[in-house]
């Protein structure tokens with residue numbers, strides 16, 4: 146993995162264990178990539194360094210600014226779009242969709258609305274992930290697939306995808322999994 150220099154922006158999710166898990170362990174593949182929820186851009190930059198054509202989407206305008214800044218600073222070209230999940234890429238298709246989603250149930254710990262947007266995935270923590278997986282096939286080429294982080298703190302759910310755990314990391318408060326949905 147090449148070195149990536151990330152500048153953190155106020156109001157933008159700072160890369161953490163989940164960001165590094167997906168960046169370090171996503172298997173090598175071909176094709177164009179869509180990242181939903183790019184934050185500082187760490188995952189998109191890593192994939193662009195590998196040679197993928199990358200489109201990054203975030204709902205938080207500060208994250209869009211951060212991804213653009215960090216992409217330029219790391220000498221990679223990334224298309225960065227502001228908007229809600231798949232809205233900015235209507236009628237487009239990708240070979241891979243990646244996402245380190247907001248996955249926690251709501252709590253009083255996150256009063257800051259931008260941090261809440263980055264970490265809270267709906268009443269059970271899983272709603273954002275289920276919505277993304279339910280819509281993802283409309284934006285994938287045949288044989289396209291999805292890589293996402295899932296946490297043991299989310300409620301378990303069923304979706305119409307096969308799934309494989311690529312890598313699991315255990316912390317004292319949760320288990321993080323990098324999942325391949327195919």
Ligand SMILES: C[S@@+](CC[C@H](N)C(=O)[O-])C[C@H]1O[C@@H](n2cnc3c(N)ncnc32)[C@H](O)[C@@H]1O
Nearest residue numbers: 158160164182183184203204205229230245263
């Ligand atoms: C856990 S952070 C991950 C950030 C970065 N990918 C990383 O791994 O460090 C989730 C990101 O999703 C963005 N987000 C939340 N809801 C979104 C939505 N509906 N559409 C697009 N992005 C969203 C947040 O603004 C935040 O930047």
